[in-house]
Amino acid sequence: MPELPEVETVRRGLEPVMQGARFMGVEQRRADLRFAFPEGFAGRLEGRRVVSLGRRAKYLLADLDDGMVLICHLGMSGSFRIETAGDGSLTPGIFHQARSKDDRHDHVVFDMEGPAGRARVIYNDPRRFGYMDLVARAALAEHAWFRGLGVEPTGNSLDPADLAKRLIGKTAPLKAALLDQRIIAGLGNIYVCEAMWRAELSPLKPAGRLVGKTGRPREALVRLTEAIRAVISEAIAAGGSSLRDHIRTDGTLGYFQHGFSVYDREGKACPRPGCGDTVRRIVQGGRSTFYCPRCQKN
Secondary structure (H helix, E strand, O other): OOOHHHHHHHHHHHHHHHOOOEEEEEEEOOOEOOOEOOOOHHHHHOOOEEEEEEEEOOEEEEEEOOOEEEEEEOOOOOEEEEEOOOOOEEOOOOOOOOOOOOHHHEEEEEEEEEOOEEEEEEEEOOOOOOEEEEEEHHHHHHOOOOOOOOEOOOOOOOOHHHHHHHHOOOOOEHHHHHHOOOOEOOOOHHHHHHHHHHOOOOOOOEHHHHEOOOOOEOHHHHHHHHHHHHHHHHHHHHHHHHHHHOEOOOOOEOOOOOOOOOOOOOOOEOOOOOOOOEOEEEEEOOEEEEEOOOOOOO
């Protein structure tokens, strides 16, 4: 599933052709994806202008000029493709696995016109696990998908004191706590593994042990917070670089695979200087966890 950095780079890739643009036409080729489209979906979008294009956790949010918000979630295999006259097409965003270009899976087509000219923005999703909805901006915070979401792991939004309040008393393993969207919104499996490795913390450690008796963050939690912010920031920056530099001559986007330290590197040498151990894989909550048992003892 695309994680927050991939969704953010998708947002940045769509922004030039969607922000400030108007929906001149909307082609809805199915009645549903993971969920049914809202009633009158295409008609309610046509003629509307995108005021801004944002993101919350792993959701893309297009604020419209009538006070509504177009919500898009990519699910497991969803992606957007931009087509402009004479320029071929590109897929904004970076993914660990290549995205489909098979037009049999093109389920929604937005015909946009704005400051950047005319463009078609096509949503492709072979597994149809993504979804879209229209919700009033005033009601968005209380919508079931957003109510209770935790802090964003970007910039200074996440700090050790706030995270300590969210982790205090938690007996769940650290890995499980970090994947809990009520604690940190948008943090996924890949970047949790990478952040724990950077902070030298065991994925099996009870999360509450990172908080002192007085409720203040321990030094390990300060390290972890810094590691999370750094990993997410670097991943987003790499995605932006990919958008600029890896468009091939046939119009497709080159996929940038991050230089992971532990994720998907089972049996390979731990890259920390002087470690000498190898990366291992365990399963927690049905998901793979990659870590170094020597570096991440604590």
